[in-house]
Structures are given as structure tokens and as C-alpha cells.
Amino acid sequence: MEDVKIITVKESLLADNDRDAQTLRETLRSRGTCLLNLMSAPGSGKTSTLLALQQAFGGRLRWGVMEADIDSAVDAQTMQAAGVPSVQLHTGGMCHLDADMTRQGIAALSLENAELIVLENVGNLVCPAEFDTGAAINMTILSVPEGDDKPVKYPLMYETCDILVVNKIDTLPIFDFDKDRVEQYARARNPKIEIFYISAKTGEGVQALADVLVQKVKEWNA
Amino acid sequence: MEDVKIITVKESLLADNDRDAQTLRETLRSRGTCLLNLMSAPGSGKTSTLLALQQAFGGRLRWGVMEADIDSAVDAQTMQAAGVPSVQLHTGGMCHLDADMTRQGIAALSLENAELIVLENVGNLVCPAEFDTGAAINMTILSVPEGDDKPVKYPLMYETCDILVVNKIDTLPIFDFDKDRVEQYARARNPKIEIFYISAKTGEGVQALADVLVQKVKEWNA
Numbered sequence: 001m002e003d004v005k006i007i008t009v010k011e012s013l014l015a016d017n018d019r020d021a022q023t024l025r026e027t028l029r030s031r032g033t034c035l036l037n038l039m040s041a042p043g044s045g046k047t048s049t050l051l052a053l054q055q056a057f058g059g060r061l062r063w064g065v066m067e068a069d070i071d072s073a074v075d076a077q078t079m080q081a082a083g084v085p086s087v088q089l090h091t092g093g094m095c096h097l098d099a100d101m102t103r104q105g106i107a108a109l110s111l112e113n114a115e116l117i118v119l120e121n122v123g124n125l126v127c128p129a130e131f132d133t134g135a136a137i138n139m140t141i142l143s144v145p146e147g148d149d150k151p152v153k154y155p156l157m158y159e160t161c162d163i164l165v166v167n168k169i170d171t172l173p174i175f176d177f178d179k180d181r182v183e184q185y186a187r188a189r190n191p192k193i194e195i196f197y198i199s200a201k202t203g204e205g206v207q208a209l210a211d212v213l214v215q216k217v218k219e220w221n222a
Numbered sequence: 223m224e225d226v227k228i229i230t231v232k233e234s235l236l237a238d239n240d241r242d243a244q245t246l247r248e249t250l251r252s253r254g255t256c257l258l259n260l261m262s263a264p265g266s267g268k269t270s271t272l273l274a275l276q277q278a279f280g281g282r283l284r285w286g287v288m289e290a291d292i293d294s295a296v297d298a299q300t301m302q303a304a305g306v307p308s309v310q311l312h313t314g315g316m317c318h319l320d321a322d323m324t325r326q327g328i329a330a331l332s333l334e335n336a337e338l339i340v341l342e343n344v345g346n347l348v349c350p351a352e353f354d355t356g357a358a359i360n361m362t363i364l365s366v367p368e369g370d371d372k373p374v375k376y377p378l379m380y381e382t383c384d385i386l387v388v389n390k391i392d393t394l395p396i397f398d399f400d401k402d403r404v405e406q407y408a409r410a411r412n413p414k415i416e417i418f419y420i421s422a423k424t425g426e427g428v429q430a431l432a433d434v435l436v437q438k439v440k441e442w443n444a
Contacts, residue, residue, distance in 0.1 A: 041263045041264040041265060041345070042263040042347050042368055042372055042375065042376065043263060043365075043367065043368025043369050043372065069375050070348065070375060070376060070377065070378075071374065071375060071376075071377050072371075072374045072375050074371060074374065074375075093348075093352075093378070095317065095346075095348035095349050122348065123263070123347065123375070123376075124317075124346055124347070124348050124349075125264050125345065125346070126292065126315075126317035126344065126346050126349070127317050127346075127348070127349065130315075143265075143367065145265065145365065145367035145368075145390065145393070146264055146265025146367075147265045149294075149296060150264055150265065152293065152294045152296065153264065153291050153292060153293060153294050153296075153345070154264065154292060154293075154345075155292065155293050156292075156315065168367065171367070171393070171396065174393065174396070
């Protein structure tokens, strides 16, 4: 397997995470770096979506990835093997990342002139939504097998996110998943949420998502 | 939809959750009630597994269910409609239940002479594993679409659980999921874990799981 840097990020002692996150966001903007916070339940396909995006970006972005997990380094190894500079963040059991942990990760990634840094958060639909990481874009993935009722049960995740990616659409024929229903539920939580349908496995829909992300990153860094 | 009782459970002020959980476990045992704490990621099929078990129990157990969610009452309505006494617990944004919240739920369920009470925990592979609820049996569900690497990434969940139920096995042909690998990963975390393969949708494997649960509940209450 690829040799990747693994760092253990420590929980912040700062009382005001929101202010800290705002500071980080402004620092990154002044450097021309857009931070994307990618959240989902375990197994929704965060890493495979990033792999598919690497291909669809087609070299249009200098980017890197921070893979947060409680344990293991498999995701950072996977991304690194695909040619994306990556670092594995171990949270020491923590269920989310805050702004200061994110800052530690960015320092460890040490990627000069990155236009986009993706934080792949811990697989969890609850806690990560409560902590601003300093991201310019918050994106969540919902995979078809999880069911279309998730926006009803995990409201804050959907209120927080700018983009909802519905993944594994190649399995729509075999699961009871209604696109109209998920859009209705998600927009009830957040009328402005942008929704994309993809299959990271077959590549369907990935190009459209990649194009929008490239545009958003360029706009943020302009 | 079914009319169900919805209660908001409050976080405990007790410092020592472990001791409180042990007290609850002993109280329940003296009453002849076995508490099963059911945990999984969002969308693994906790509620559909309980529906399938209701049929497979075939009236052998007096049982009830507490459905914990941050929001919505859909799960308790579903169980109640299937003839299982149920109560919906709202956690007010909390990502897990502790022993005192569980006690509040049992009081609200108000089921005399229950042999089995199932706590369907918040869909989350991280935080619920950190809090002893007073359960006699801890059980987790991993669905095939989530992938076989979850025991590597979420160690505490697998260390904590007595039973692993691999659900949605009807989708094994279309996902990259290796039964040998998941068993190896799960047993590396917990050599004693008992593993069952089911499809709550087709019913495959559910009878064997139901029979073992009935036996465990009867033994606990003996």
C-alpha cells in the first residue's frame, strides 16, 4: 500500500469554534484556497466519489485531500495511489472535526498553492454538522441504499450543506428510493441546497458535479 | 399514520454513566426484562430488521421498541402499525443515548411484563458505542452496500457489540463485499462477536437470528 502521512489531530481548546472557523476561512481565501467539507454516513461513497472527481477534474484544479477517520489509513492510501496528495487524520475516537483540527490537517498536508482542499470528515450524519470547519463549501453524500428519508431524520446535516450528492444511482432499480421525495425532504430543510445524482462506480453524473465544483472553486478564489 | 407517543429525552446529569447503566441492567433483570441496544449507521435497516423479527418471533416474546431519532416519528409509527408497542424518543440533537435517557424511554414505553425491550439507537457508528445504555445485548447492523471495511474504521462499535447482523445480503451480487473479509475484520476487533447474515427485505436468514435472540432473552430472564 501507499506510504501516507498519518497525524493525530487534537481537539481544540478554543471555546469559540465558530469564530475560529471564520478566521480559517478568511486565511484560506487570502491564500486562494477553497476548503470543501465532505460529510456523509459511513459507506455512502465519500472516497469513491473523490476518486471519480479526480478523473473528471481532468487536471483543472491543484487539489489535495485530508481523510479523517477514527482508525485506519486506507482512504488516504487510496487517494494517494490515484495521484491526489493526501494525509490521513486520526481523530483519536472523536466523532467530528472542528476548525482547529482542520487547521492542523491543512498544515500536515502542506500543499503549496492548493486551489481546493477537501476534508473528508468522519462518517457520521450527526456530529460533523454541528461544527464549522472553516469550509467554503459543505457537501453531503446520500447513497441510494440508505433510503430517501434521511433529510427527515438528520435535519442539521441538510440545513448545513450547500450541495447534496445522491450517490449509487446505478442501484435505483433495486431499492425503494424516490427522487421526488428526497428532493422534497431535502428542500424542506434547506430550500437553497443544490442536488446532483451520480454513480461514482459507473461515472454517471460525475462530470456535471465536477464542472460545478471547478466553477465554484475558481469563483471563491477569484 | 399511527398515533404514537413522542417524548423528548434529556441528557443525564449523572457523572457516572457506567454505574448508572449497571444499575438499570440489574433493575431490568430483576423484572425479567432484557434490553437490547440496536446500533448502526443511518440506513442500514434497523427498523426493517425489527419488522422482519416481529414476524419471525411468531408471538414467542412480549416485546416493545423505543425508536430514538433526532427528529421525526416515522420509525415508531411503522413498528406500531406492525403491532409492536412503540415509543418515539427525540434526543434534541444528541447523537447517542445514555443510561438515564434509556430509563426515561422505558418509563414512557410503559410496557408491563415485557420480556424484551429494543432500543433502536440514533443512526451513528461512533458516539452510541461510547455509552453503556444498560443493555444486556448490544447488536450492530452492517448493510452490504456500506462495504466490508467498516470494522477497520469504527473499532469501538465492533468491540462493544455481542452480535453483528450483516443485512441486505440480497444485494451481495452487485456490491464489492467480501464475507470472509468482514468476518476477519470484525473478529480482529472482537473475537467473540456472533455474526448473522440476513435480508430483512426477502426474509433470508431472519428466522435463525430470531431463534437465537429468543433463546438469549429467555436465558437472561431465567
